[in-house]
Amino acid sequence: MGLSSMRVRTQNGLSDMRSIWWEDAIVKAIDQRLLPERLEIVAIKTHEEMAETISDMTVRGAPSIGAAGAYGMALAWQSGIDLVDASRVLKATRPTAHDLFHAIDRMLSAGDELVEAAKDYADSIVEKCRLIGEAGNSLIEDGMKVLTHCNAGALATIDFGTALAPIRVAHRSGKKIFVFVDETRPRFQGAKLTAWEMANEDIDHAVIADNAAGYYLRREVDLVIVGADRVAMNGDFANKIGTYEKAVLAKENGVPFYVAAPVSTFDPTLRSGDGIVIEQRSPDEVLIVNGVRIAPAESDALNPAFDVTPAKYVSGYITEKGVLATDELAKMLAV
Amino acid sequence: MGLSSMRVRTQNGLSDMRSIWWEDAIVKAIDQRLLPERLEIVAIKTHEEMAETISDMTVRGAPSIGAAGAYGMALAWQSGIDLVDASRVLKATRPTAHDLFHAIDRMLSAGDELVEAAKDYADSIVEKCRLIGEAGNSLIEDGMKVLTHCNAGALATIDFGTALAPIRVAHRSGKKIFVFVDETRPRFQGAKLTAWEMANEDIDHAVIADNAAGYYLRREVDLVIVGADRVAMNGDFANKIGTYEKAVLAKENGVPFYVAAPVSTFDPTLRSGDGIVIEQRSPDEVLIVNGVRIAPAESDALNPAFDVTPAKYVSGYITEKGVLATDELAKMLAV
Numbered sequence: 001m002g003l004s005s006m007r008v009r010t011q012n013g014l015s016d017m018r019s020i021w022w023e024d025a026i027v028k029a030i031d032q033r034l035l036p037e038r039l040e041i042v043a044i045k046t047h048e049e050m051a052e053t054i055s056d057m058t059v060r061g062a063p064s065i066g067a068a069g070a071y072g073m074a075l076a077w078q079s080g081i082d083l084v085d086a087s088r089v090l091k092a093t094r095p096t097a098h099d100l101f102h103a104i105d106r107m108l109s110a111g112d113e114l115v116e117a118a119k120d121y122a123d124s125i126v127e128k129c130r131l132i133g134e135a136g137n138s139l140i141e142d143g144m145k146v147l148t149h150c151n152a153g154a155l156a157t158i159d160f161g162t163a164l165a166p167i168r169v170a171h172r173s174g175k176k177i178f179v180f181v182d183e184t185r186p187r188f189q190g191a192k193l194t195a196w197e198m199a200n201e202d203i204d205h206a207v208i209a210d211n212a213a214g215y216y217l218r219r220e221v222d223l224v225i226v227g228a229d230r231v232a233m234n235g236d237f238a239n240k241i242g243t244y245e246k247a248v249l250a251k252e253n254g255v256p257f258y259v260a261a262p263v264s265t266f267d268p269t270l271r272s273g274d275g276i277v278i279e280q281r282s283p284d285e286v287l288i289v290n291g292v293r294i295a296p297a298e299s300d301a302l303n304p305a306f307d308v309t310p311a312k313y314v315s316g317y318i319t320e321k322g323v324l325a326t327d328e329l330a331k332m333l334a335v
Numbered sequence: 336m337g338l339s340s341m342r343v344r345t346q347n348g349l350s351d352m353r354s355i356w357w358e359d360a361i362v363k364a365i366d367q368r369l370l371p372e373r374l375e376i377v378a379i380k381t382h383e384e385m386a387e388t389i390s391d392m393t394v395r396g397a398p399s400i401g402a403a404g405a406y407g408m409a410l411a412w413q414s415g416i417d418l419v420d421a422s423r424v425l426k427a428t429r430p431t432a433h434d435l436f437h438a439i440d441r442m443l444s445a446g447d448e449l450v451e452a453a454k455d456y457a458d459s460i461v462e463k464c465r466l467i468g469e470a471g472n473s474l475i476e477d478g479m480k481v482l483t484h485c486n487a488g489a490l491a492t493i494d495f496g497t498a499l500a501p502i503r504v505a506h507r508s509g510k511k512i513f514v515f516v517d518e519t520r521p522r523f524q525g526a527k528l529t530a531w532e533m534a535n536e537d538i539d540h541a542v543i544a545d546n547a548a549g550y551y552l553r554r555e556v557d558l559v560i561v562g563a564d565r566v567a568m569n570g571d572f573a574n575k576i577g578t579y580e581k582a583v584l585a586k587e588n589g590v591p592f593y594v595a596a597p598v599s600t601f602d603p604t605l606r607s608g609d610g611i612v613i614e615q616r617s618p619d620e621v622l623i624v625n626g627v628r629i630a631p632a633e634s635d636a637l638n639p640a641f642d643v644t645p646a647k648y649v650s651g652y653i654t655e656k657g658v659l660a661t662d663e664l665a666k667m668l669a670v
Contacts, residue, residue: 207621
């Protein structure tokens with residue numbers, strides 16, 4: 001693999017790795033379902049195994065899933081399997097994953113060196129995340145307390161992360177920072193994955209119930225950085241459920257609120273956030289927690305996976321092209 | 336016991352009961368720790384057993400705990416136990432429970448008929464909650480969608496509830512309503528207790544992750560009603576962590592936000608919410624969910640149990656004296 005940056009505590013001490021990478025003609029990936037309890041690296045040898053890895057959420061996070069799709073195509077190519085057939089298998093895993101389709105289509109038109117093409121695809125995402133880290137670092141001052149929601153970290157984006165990249169870079173540049181980690185119900189990606197990344201990097205942090213974000217925004221948070229699943233031309237963006245709440249509370253308390261995302265997350269076909277369809281996930285994610293049902297048998301739950309935050313709550317967008325204001329987005333996207 | 340109103344599904348069909356009551360020279364109470372999985376009624380025969388019942392949270396919710404304290408004193412009195420000794424045992428259970436101290440002190444000066452005095456104390460709370468239900472019902476129109484946070488229900492207040500009393504009365508008066516139940520991390524009182532009360536009453540409802548409250552406030556919630564642990568003279572109030580978030584989001588979206596509480600919750604010694612000390616509870620409530628640790632071993636959590644919501648976010652206060660605007664509070668409290 002190329003440069004890797006995410007610091008991970010292993011049984012043999014500290015190691016720098018990505019969440020997914022090519023190694024000796026196969027693919028390796030961190031099994032994200034087992035975190036934070038234990039670190040296990042899975043070996044993926046065929047495109048069918050890769051499809052399984054994507055659909056069972058061993059690998060999660062849109063950019064990491066994109067890399068998984070590209071690597072899956074490379075595995076099929078080196079085994080001489082029909083690429084169109086392989087692409088169908090891989091695309092059927094997560095039917096709403098834009099990055100996955102994009103990555104697979106790139107591989108279908110990549111010519112005849114798919115291993116290198118897949119590696120280049122992953123490297124280009126990592127480089128964008130590194131640049132997002134550099135750009136976002138300029139917003140973080142020594143001593144700041146930063147709040148983040150969900151996991152827009154190295155696990156989700158192959159390496160560095162989007163929202164977590166500036167935090168990583170700030171910490172490594174010697175700034176003393178503290179991170180409030182929203183636990184991020186219903187799936188706890190904050191408590192499980194972001195806290196794991198923070199612990200591995202030795203960054204001071206505390207997990208909080210999502211309900212406590214407002215409490216801390218009112219008194220001591222200096223900066224909010226979140227990721228995005230999709231950004232519209234006017235700056236409205238979709239992200240994990242609860243992001244909208246934190247954005248409103250940040251504005252109400254005069255706390256700057258930034259969205260970190262590569263330019264590829266900005267959708268030029270989307271005029272505003274009104275056009276974003278929100279995935280409604282299973283009620284069981286809310287009702288059953290660690291195997292135990294929390295609500296009465298008669299009670300149902302509603303479980304929107306994402307919400308849309310209007311641009312008016314966003315202080316700026318941290319991209320690989322720098323930190324952009326809302327009114328700079330259209331110009332940047334036109335280039 | 337006096338009139339009881341909370342509808343509960345038992346093995347023998349529907350039954351109306353309170354969360355705690357006097358019956359045949361002992362006290363009975365619903366074991367709230369077992370809800371919603373199963374309904375179990377505990378029998379409490381001595382003030383020591385009552386102290387245990389309070390400290391192990393079999394009985395919870397400030398007004399219910401107050402009744403438990405009063406009944407505990409009555410149990411001591413009928414056994415001829417020294418009342419000052421008994422009061423010390425009972426007061427040591429939940430050291431920050433204002434209602435508990437108040438109820439026990441009332442019993443210490445109640446003369447020589449403590450069983451009747453304790454029953455009267457409980458009945459007077461129930462009557463206030465009934466009146467809160469009547470007053471709040473005037474705010475609820477047929478077809479409305481109401482959001483509530485935590486459990487300010489009959490379980491917490493002996494009967495009817497505070498925030499849930501208007502919902503109960505509206506439903507019983509034939510209005511078709513729908514209730515969004517915030518699950519209320521970290522302890523899930525919404526998913527566990529409020530959903531249980533709604534299911535028992537056959538009120539249409541859905542549990543949502545606290546993160547999803549903003550999503551629904553933006554599009555379909557008509558009214559928010561929450562309880563309060565303490566209200567200052569200027570209308571600022573303390574309530575379960577996350578209440579402040581929902582209040583800000585309600586105002587941002589033009590959704591009326593009401594606080595339901597008896598006049599005894601208004602503290603005339605408290606000029607504003609700035610004076611309210613927030614209890615910080617164990618990080619384990621956040622980090623360990625249904626027996627499973629969700630975050631890495633190295634990660635800590637912060638766990639404020641309450642937050643303070645400034646009066647500017649409150650549309651009005653639903654009390655046993657009617658629905659009051661912020662500027663009517665001081666006059667009401669002076670009376």
